[in-house]
Amino acid sequence: MRLVSFLCGLAALLVAVASPLDAFASWLLSMHMVQHLILTMVAPPLLLLGYPLLPVLSGLPRSLVSRGLGPFLTDPLVKKIGGLLVHPLVAGPLFMLSNVLWHIPYCYELALGSEGWHRAEHACFLGTAILFWWPVVQPWPARPVWPRWAMVPYLLVVDVQNTILSGFFTFYDRVLYPTYEAAPRLMGWSAIYDQAAAGAIMWVPGSIVYLLPAAVITVKALTSGGLARPHRQVATQKKLVSHSQVSSSFDLLKVPFLGLIIRAGWFRRLLQCVMFLLAMGVVADGFFGPQVSGMNLAGVLPWTHWRGCTVVVLLVAGNFFCMACPFTFARDLGRRIFPATRRWPTALRSKWGAVGLLVCFFWAYEFWGLWATPWWTAASIVFYFAAAILVDGMFRGATFCKYVCPIGQFHFVSSLASPLEVRVREPSVCAECRTHDCLNGNDRDRGCELSLFQPAKSGNMDCTFCLDCVRACPADNVGILATPPGRDLLYEGKRSMVGDFSNRPDLAFLVLALTFAAFANAAGMVAPMVAQIGGLRESFGVFWGEISETLYFLGVVVAAPLVAVFGCGAIARWVSGHKETLRPIVCRNAMMFAPIGFSMWVAHFTYHLVTGFTSAWPVLHRFAADFGMASATPNWGIETSMPEWLPGMQILLLNAGCLFTLWLLWNSAQRNAGRWTFWSFLPWGGLAGALYAIGVWILFQPMEMRGTLMQ
Amino acid sequence: MMARLFMLVWIAGVCVAGADGGRVIGVSEIDGIRVLLFGQPDPLRAGLADLGVYLEKNGTSCLDASVGFRLIKLSAPSPDPSWAGPGCLAPGVSVPAILGHAGNKLVYSAVLGIPESGIWELAVDINRDRFSTALFELKATAPAHPLATWWPLVLMVPAGVTLFAWRSRILSRRQRQ
Known part of the structure; x- marks a missing residue:
């Protein structure tokens, strides 16, 4: 019943703010009144009857409840303020004040003329109504401050205020709000007739909403045991909390169908092929197409679409654009000719070179307006391909990605805040591993070219999402797991090949x-x-x-x-x-x-x-x-x-x-x-x-x- | 993960379930059609404005017309350009006003960018049985500072910092006890 009540409350809110009622609120006062009645008299009691705090707290992430909301909810000062706000002597007058103030012509016209004020008005109605209905419904964890029978005069006082206000609307012989005088006359209703109808709506259904619970409380008070409060919610809460503890970490590779596709070697090749063909198209158009940025693929695809899609994917998933990198595709092709036998000089094994190139790239971008010059864009891409083939053709491993590529560095740093990470699923499995295939590779698959050893790896720094480690691991113990974004930034210790x-x-x-x-x-x-x-x-x-x-x-x-x-x-x-x-x-x-x-x-x-x-x-x-x-x-x-x-x-x-x-x-x-x-x-x-x-x-x-x- | 996704969708849903506003800022009659112009913000400012027209003939709504808006500058150029830049119209360009745009489906509406403050003429082109144009004079005041529009979002950072500081204070007080 509570669930039904809560859902009905949400549905009532939806009807009030996102239905034709709202659209016609500035045309017909009667429509607007119905909207306000739903916001103050229908939605709040239904929501509160659903005991919303319990399911909301249970449904929120556990860490957010215990570490974020917990300290506030258990703080004596917050409890005191909360208790004061829902005290009948505060909640009742606040509700009546809000009702009266917003119906003063100046305030009402202000709300009709401005979307912001209109929202503020609705927030006031809903907020004060929730406070008002709280002592009547007493949802968990409310404690009665007055005897139950005192709710009857509490409701009646508000009903008297409602009656006076609605009577004023019904019998006043001038249009109170000029906006409605200028609005189109739907159904042939004059503005004054519409105003009287609004008063009647406020009066009759409004009074029923106040009198009905007053009657129920009175009847219950007159019968024995009717005032007992439910005590079952604590047990329910425990049950719900323990259920939320069971949730396990999300693994993209375990998602049916999608996981299989992503981990397949051909998937990466396919992505790289597509990106490679697009890059070739951009280069060809940049050199031979019209030299107007907005009419050329080199002026549009890299600077508008590729950059934008990259950051969005980094934000919502991870470093998937390194996975689809066309430069490493060309490099892999180039390695059939160049043997890559040397090791990258020790003195250059840091990010300083890449930082220098990155600064140069940003400078060239601003100085030469790369985005506005298709020819330069195409030349930069060709240069990039040449550098990738040359560096990785001479030096072993993914030297270009790790020490040279400025785009890669951008992805590595940005992916520190990504929600997915290539990581070991079960560390105890790795403790028994002696072959370290994720690092060294095996006959079937190559290991990590960036020399990241999975059990000692932390975060996304230097990880290109190539998934070689995933395929190489004989125990299938590496996945793309969900991780709290930025977790690695707080880790103080050594990471594989990255250090402290x-x-x-x-x-x-x-x-x-x-x-x-x-x-x-x-x-x-x-x-x-x-x-x-x-x-x-x-x-x-x-x-x-x-x-x-x-x-x-x-x-x-x-x-x-x-x-x-x-x-x-x-x-x-x-x-x-x-x-x-x-x-x-x-x-x-x-x-x-x-x-x-x-x-x-x-x-x-x-x-x-x-x-x-x-x-x-x-x-x-x-x-x-x-x-x-x-x-x-x-x-x-x-x-x-x-x-x-x-x-x-x-x-x-x-x-x-x-x-x-x-x-x-x-x-x-x-x-x-x-x-x-x-x-x-x-x-x-x-x-x-x-x-x-x-x-x-x-x-x-x-x-x-x-x-x-x-x- | 699904719970967090649901939360995001919920929050986004709350953001779009906003209130409609706008009121009549001009009335005109052309070829027997009564044209009521709705506008927001009220008063109009340079920058984005939500404009709509309701067409009425013999007391019934006209929902079978095609309507377009054009802005024509009447006063001298203003030195203060609108911040909204890309959304603003080049003067004279016609923008279609459609029934589906507003929450109220009886209104032909569109969001127009008023490029600068001053006196403007809004030409409402109505094509029904025949083509006719209703003219409205609009006064656009200086553009609002973007902070005036987006302050609730900007306040989130100080609010977040304050809540975090408050939480830390609660926890440290509890530790001392």
């Missing part, structure tokens, strides 16, 4: 460069920054303007992060009196900025993906027509627009990244600074807050569109 984050300045700088570049790259596309950069060229001439632009870029992507993190590290060390050297403090905390940087990349690239998604069709059409595979002229006027929800989604992404980074920084400070946690956290938290503020400012500016003819 606090001892990897190259990794720390990689994360910092990517984080600051995320903001610099997005800022380079908003109107005020574009004007400022244009101003530099105008003021200093083309040559010196370009030099100052380069210096500006290097300042933001290289110097600013260094100054910021060493400054924060030094301040944190000084204020907390910490004895640890600066290097591990900086390295450890710099890694925690990966989520906020990634969130800015996602916010930025999804903007281009969403606003320019349709831009691929006319370009593909044109490309096909060039090869005689399509006849008609492409529709270059295809609609490209910014959906209303996009800015909100971008801000939410940035919020998530910032809060996540702050949480990681706090945890790191808690582990390493002891009683000086707050002071140790403060400068780092300030830096994350400053980046967030810059990010919000960027998102609020008009941004250029990519890959479209409307720029």
Whole structure:
């Protein structure tokens, strides 16, 4: 019965806010009144009769309930405030006040003229109604503060208020709300007739809703045992909680059908082939097609669609674009000619080279406007293929992926915040393994080319999702498992071939460069920054303007992060009196900025993906027509627009990244600074807050569109 | 995993189940058709605006017309461009207004981007038995700062930090006890 009641309450809410009732609320006062009655008199008691707190708490993730909500729910102050709000002497007057205030013409007109105020009005009605009905229904864990019979006068007082208000609507001879006077007259009802009807609806059904429970309570009070409260919910709660404990970790490879496909070797080859063919198409069009970005595959597919899809997949799954990498496909083909016998020089076995290439790539992107020059885009892809074949043709393993590829580094760092990870399913199985096939390979399958030993691996750093280890493991003990995003960032210990984050300045700088570049790259596309950069060229001439632009870029992507993190590290060390050297403090905390940087990349690239998604069709059409595979002229006027929800989604992404980074920084400070946690956290938290503020400012500016003819 | 997915869908669902608003901001009569123009926000500002028209002939709704909106600038160009950029219309471009767009299916509506503040003329092109145009003069005020629209989302970060600090305080107090 409780479930039915709760579902009916939800259905009532849906009818109130997402049905024609709402659509006609600004045309007919009577419709609007029905909507308000459902929000205040129907939905709240039904929801409360379903004892909602118990199933909601049981259904939420256990860690969220115990570590997130638990401390609040059991805090005496929160309990006291909650108890006060549902006390009949507070809840009743609040409900009546809300009813009366929102029906004052000024407030009512305000809600009719603004969607925001309209929502606030509904929230007020629903919120105060839940408080009002709470002492009447007394859902778990409510405790009666008044005797049961006292609910009868409580309901009657509110009914008197309802009667006075509805009587006013019914008998007043002028239209109270001018909006309804101007609205179309449906069903031939005049505005005054509509107002009287609204009053009657409020009066009759409204009074029934108050009087019916009053009557039920009275009858129960007059019969013996009618006031007993149910006590069964504690047992139910235990049962539900124990059920939620049973849940096991999600494994993508165990999903029927999909898991089999993903782990098959041909699946990766197929993905790589598709990406390789697309890359060839982009290169061909970039060199020989029209040199207008929005009309060329090289101006659209890599910069709008590939980048956008990559970050979305990284956010919701993991590093699947490294899995589909066309460069490693070409490299594997190249290895049939080049034997790859040498080992990568020891001095170069770090990320510094890749960091340098990454900075160069970002600079070239800004300086030469790669996205706007199809020829340069095509040349970059050709260069990339040549580098992959050459490096991996000479050196063993996946040297190119690990030490050279800037795109790979972007994926590695971003996938630190991904929800999926290639990981050992059952560690005890690996403890008995002597062959280490996941690392060394066997006759059938090759092992990890990046030398990641699964039992000692943690997180997604350096993992290309090639799944060689999955296929090589004879015990089938490696899967793609769900993991709390960012878990690896808090792990303090050695990881296979990655080591300890606090001892990897190259990794720390990689994360910092990517984080600051995320903001610099997005800022380079908003109107005020574009004007400022244009101003530099105008003021200093083309040559010196370009030099100052380069210096500006290097300042933001290289110097600013260094100054910021060493400054924060030094301040944190000084204020907390910490004895640890600066290097591990900086390295450890710099890694925690990966989520906020990634969130800015996602916010930025999804903007281009969403606003320019349709831009691929006319370009593909044109490309096909060039090869005689399509006849008609492409529709270059295809609609490209910014959906209303996009800015909100971008801000939410940035919020998530910032809060996540702050949480990681706090945890790191808690582990390493002891009683000086707050002071140790403060400068780092300030830096994350400053980046967030810059990010919000960027998102609020008009941004250029990519890959479209409307720029 | 499924529970979390369900939670996400639920939260997204809550976000879209919003309230409809908008009220009549202009009335005109052309070829026997009464045209009522609804607009939001009220008063109109530069940036995105939700406009709709209700067509009525002899007391009955006209649902078989094809309707389009055009914006024509009447006042001098304004120095303050709208932040909404890409969504804004180039003056004179016609945008179809359709019945399915609004929650109220009796209204032909579309979201228009008003490029800048000033006096605009909205031409409502109605094609029913014959083509006719109703004209409405609109005054668009300066664009609202985006923070005025998105402040609830921006507040989430300080709110999150405050709740976390509060939680830490509760836990540390409990530990001391």
